[in-house]
Amino acid sequence: MTQAEIVEALLAFIAAPEATEAEFEAMALTVFSYQFRHNEPYRRFALQRGRTPLSVRRWRDIPAVPITAFKDLTLSCSPPERAERIFMTSGTTQGVRGRSYHPTLAVYDHSMLLNFRARFMRGRDRIPMGILFPDETALPNSSLAHYLALARHECGTPDSAVFIGEPGLDLDRMLATLAAAEASGEPYALLGASYSFVPVMDALTARGQRFAMPAGSLILDTGGFKGQSREMAPDEFYDGLSATFGVPRSACINMYGMTELSTQFYDDGNATTPPVKSGPHWIRSRVVDPLTGTDLPEGARGVLVHHDLAHFNCVSAILTEDAGEIVPDGFRLFGRMGGAESKGCSVAVAEFLAAARG
Amino acid sequence: MIEHAGHLPGLTRDEVRWRSVRHAAWRETVEIALPELDEAQAQALCARVRADARSRLKRMDVARIVAVIDEAIARLLDRQHPLRRKAEDLLPIVTGYDRETVRLGLTSYLKTFRRPQLQRFLAEDFSNPGMLDTFQPAAKGGFVRAYGPELLLHVWAGNVPALPLWSLICGLLVKAGTVGKLASAEPLMAGWFAGLIAEIDPELGECLAIVWWKGGEAAGEAAFLRAADTVIAYGSNATLEALRAKLPATTRFLPHGHKIGFGMIARTALDSRKAMMLARLAAHDVARYEQQGCYSPQLLFVERGGRVTPGEFARYVAHELAALAHRHPRRALSPEETASVAAWRGAQELRALDGGTELFGEPADPWSVVHVEKPEALNPTGLNRTLKLVSVDSLDAVPALVAPYRSYLQTAGIAAPPAELFRLAGRLGEVGVTRIAALSHMGAPEAGWHHDGRFSLLDLVTMTEIEHSAEAAAEGFAPYAD
DSSP, X not given: OOHHXXXXXXXXXXXXXXXXXXXXXXXXXXXXXXXXXXXXXXXXXXXXXTOOTTTOOSGGGSOOEETTHHXXXXXXXXXXXXXXXXXXXXXXXXXXXXXXXXXXXXXXXXXXXXXXXXIIITTOSOBOEEEESOOTTTOTTOXXXXXXXXXXXXXXXXXXXXXXXXXXXXXXXXXXXXXXXXXXXXXXXXXXXXXXXXXXXXXXXXXXOOXXXXXXXXXXXXXXXXXXXXXXXXXXXXXXXXXXXOOOGGGEXXXXXOTTOSSOEEOSOOSXXXXXXXXXXXXXXXXXXXXXXXXXXXXXXXXXXXXXXXXXXXXXXXEEEEEEEEETTEEEEEEEOOOOOOSSSBOOHHHHHHHHHO | OEEEOOBOTTOOGGGSEEEEEEEEETTEEEEEEEEEOXXXXXXXXXXXXXXHHHHTGGGSOHHHHHHHHHHHHHHHHOTTSHHHHHHHHHHHHHHOOOHHHHHHHHXXXXXXXXXXXXXXXXXXXXXXXXXXXXXXXXXXXXXXXEEOOSEEEEEOOSXXXXXXXXXXXXXXHTTOEEEEEOBTTBOSHHHHHHHHHHHHOHHHHTTEEEEOOOTTTOHHHHHHHHHOSEEEEEEOHHHHXXXXXXXXXXXXXXXXXXXXXXXXXXXXXXXXXXXXXXXXXXXHHHHGGXXXXXXXXXXXXXXXXXXXXXXXXXXXXXXXXXXXXXXSOOOOOOHHHHHHHHHHHHHHHHHHTTSSEEEESOTTSSOEEEEESSOOOOXXXXXXXXXXXXXXXXXXXXXXXXXXXXXXXXXXXXXXXXXXXXXXXXXXXXXXXXXXXXXXXXXXXXXXXXXXXXXXXXXXXXXEEEOHHHHHHHHTTSXXXX
């Protein structure tokens, strides 16, 4: 299968209203064959695991690469130097960032938009948006910057604005915009990295200022705090958003995405935490024992594996470092499954790496 | 059943608030109650221990203290003694280590604190241990006497059974009034030992207390940290830094950070007979307390050119670890520990794609061995019986591979002929290794060892000297002076 053919097949698969288990499996096996054939390091990885397109019959048996592989290996079915876009992780291990190569953004964009409309827009065509994240020109390798640009261009009204520029957050402009939106009575949407919301909440609290955004307004946060702001517990965070902007927690949606994927997961609001997360029919998730890779039963906590057909050029099956459990309509996410500190007095990897970073 | 931890002279059980913590392993559970003193209680306890140390402990001869410790250790070595039985029952549940590991570990460890070994401790640090009791003539002239701190605070960490006894006993030998903070992961032995001391010599028992607080949180913490003259602490560098920041500038701070152990196998040790045996010894060091000890090996550097290649030797070690797993099952791992092992194994697997790396064992096995052909620098493994073997053309390359991690170095296990042992030891000492042991002994330091290259007793004391001039001048004031 050529790249053009796999792209065409995937665009059609994504555009379909639903996919049965059998349809997903058939497409997953096709994508695995394609990746096995064109992605040399992934082929070697699969061979080492004894999994080839000939031996694998179920999508669950397609070998999942640990996400650290995106740092160590060049995982691409097409020549990496000809990629239209390379998305890189913000986190590094000893200076190395994980990379996802996109020879075309057609599949990524199609996947993002269909899913975004279904899960965030709640039936609207467009909504005025305020973005709390630098734009694509500032961060050309950020998948989140691209995601937010797509959201703004395709689903935002023309007066949508990015509030974080070269000098940082333009708080005055943001507050003026919010005040105008509040007065207009029209729903408004704020989107950005979770950590970008923290200083805004702090600043407003310090000024004793609050907004009561019109009914139907929405907030989308993503990515957690990553040491960029103080850490907030989920309930504290959503209570804070709700109190500061007057947007009920049920309209505060968290997007869970990764540089190593081309599809995102959403919840249906954070009235209670942790909410159930789910994705569209072209991505499926498993919860596994990280050592053996075997599926854990529903309700058992393990490590999440995502199988994203839209991530066709790299690897579709990835073993994350996120803890989760499968529930009836999706999964619950419990944050990073961090490595353990030693229980004794030996040095463990986490401490050693922290020291190496200085 | 609820087991109350600690040793709190002057406080009754009802006066203290207890925090209950449940431990479960090997299909059994035990409830441990940890004492949480309020600030006033902590202050009063410190004052009381300090006063008793001043009025009683400082007046005891070291010989009496040694005799009491010897008696307490004898009771703990007696497998019929109720406390020893309790230790063998509860420690596996609390720490997760299997029963046999705990039993064997306790015996071999406790043996290092009998009277002859305690005398070795003393002789190792003091040319004349009598200076702990009275002024003794000094070689340079005059007289000298050593004083331990009035209040020594130990902050213990980790789940290796009975490990706190090491510093606890060192403190007693220099007559330090002692307050020890239990490690949450093994909160029992130190308190039991203190109880035994009190039973054998009630006066000595008044001079030590074993307490607990939740690190960084409790009201009592500040009181303890303020009261101590000297603090010995164990833990990660982050923990130690946080602790140091809370201490008054005048407090002596003796930190022991986490370490990483490694082994070195010379080609001459790799004939087919010796290699088998060495593999067994190395596996023993790896399995002992699941590599949680600072002395536990995480890497073995193996020299090429022997009859047995490094790759074959790795296979032997893997075989021995598999065999050991039957006799001494690995403790159940927490999800975080499993993730650490998986992350390490996953990374090795990715590297294996480029060749030159061989993985032994299945992911589900309770051990993991990887062998790499290219020399690489020291690096921690996933712990819990995960070992890396690194081929080197010559063991002389090893000091440079470990040198960048000086602050993490401590124990090296060496299998090499005498001349090579001394040559390598010299170079390892230069880069910061402080202890060289035989394979299979890495996890059992001998009595009187210099932990992290420091003096176990000498670091605790201050010397008071009567200079020769004072002694000579005194003669002039004697009633018999002419």
